[in-house]
Amino acid sequence: MSSSQYVILRKDNFDGFISRLSKLQKLVAPVSKGHNNFSFEEVTSGEEVAVRYIPTILPPKKYLMPQRETLLEFNVSKGLESTPVVEHEKTTIFGVHTCDIAGIQCLNMVFSTRPRDFNYLTRKGATTIIGLECNDYCDEYASCALVNANLPNGGYDLFFTDMGEYFIVHVNTQAGEDIIEAAKFFEEAGDDQLKALASLREKKREIFKNEVPIDPRKIPELFDKSFDSKVWEELGERCIACGNCTNVCPTCYCFDVKDEMNLELKGGRRYRVWDSCQVEPFATVAGNHNFRKERAERQKHRYFRKFRYHVDKYHRLFCTGCGAGGAAEPAWLG
């Protein structure tokens, strides 16, 4: 730990910092919605921010790949004229947990693979990410230690750790440094504070232990052996195909593309909207063939997509251990 990369924000300056930050560019942060539910929303003051929160109704990936997004505007009144659209706005996301940062790292890989997704990458370039450490498990669904996502591992501009009286902040990029400069509330971290951070991380190693009795390196092999397992039938029997598990997943990225004409039928827009491999029509193709008609097959696909297929393609698990999928299912497949 080099001290020059670490600064301190005293808690009584938190409100001032958040309101200053919100004046620099659009600022979003976790906000309480009651009933122990949270969502990322635009904020302008510190008191709106839920510094302690459990995974939000939708993960912050929604700022990089919005639920609904226009891709193209077209006019067909004389020939075909079309204009590509890239919706983006400079945005700071404050308070992103390490699981969601890991999810964004997965999405970065996918959307940078050719053919590159220009819309995603443009928005990524316009987004500043400020992480926030979980000092303890956020709920009983999390399995972040299994996939090593409970400690910071890059993918952010600034990273906040709550030390009680103050936050200690890791400055990771130039964009992060610019914020520190502009916000003015920060002091350089002293040796004691760096030591306190190191001992907090030590303590975390005691709290966060692999939650599942398996060596994570053996997971792909285990999946190879369980392709024909009965467990998929059991999951399929309980799944209500509501799509919540994929919508809340920090690494899921499937979408459907649709055209919407205006009323005069002379032009319109092409847009995309999140899709889910768990819903009935997802794998229905021309001729009305559905090649994953059974819920059991769809559940199997979901798990293989996280723990097997992408290991070959991107050399990492596409699970961040956030537990949101389990928590969000009315049916609770766990």
Added chain:
Amino acid sequence: MKKPKVAFFDFTCCEGCQLQVANLGEELLDLLGVIDVVEFREVMSEKWEGDFDVAIVEGSITDAHGAERIKKIRERCKVLIAYGSCATIGGVNGMKNGFDLGEIGKYVYGSSYHFFPTEETRPVHDVVKVDYFVNGCPIYLPEFKEVLKAALQGIPYHVPDYAVCVECRLNENVCMYEKGVSCLGPVTRGGCNSWCVNNGNICYGCRGMVSNPNQKGMKDVLTRYNVPLDQIMNKMGMYNRCREKK
């Protein structure tokens, strides 16, 4: 290109769906730029005797007279759109099917019930071929416009066959079950953009069930949240009674 002739008709219903269309406001004028409305009781007194391109039909078929009338309408049009829960799934009128028809006739009309012969409630497609469906009670206007545009372009419209929960989650609502209230979203077809939940209500199941609802899974949900099965069946019965006879 000549504007297609469009006629609106209603059968057993509350006329709430045509009111929705009449309430389109300025967009109604845009709509009138591309179609020629020849009959629409809610907004005009003219009647049309000739043929037309598109029939937009509201309401369920609940007596012999209605069955005859819808068959004639079908003969006169090229494309038939059923709109509203009454027309597409039977809707609230389906509640009648849970009773003996004679009994329920007496209950409603007293001793003169013979003068009001009635039949089991049927959605329109149980009587004639329907080309497009706009589910919902009342219809969700953005979807109505999509279907109308699809019909005018001659392309298919697929009523979404996934749960209301899908759209509800995209709209970031706190789930009703988390608030201790039961909701029919998990078994009801989406397409309404979770209209009711966005406005603080539960889903009443007005769009009908998804084609392949998971009954066992839904029971697990109810157990997890301590909701008695009767309570859900009662709520389900409000719109989905017609489904039971099949």
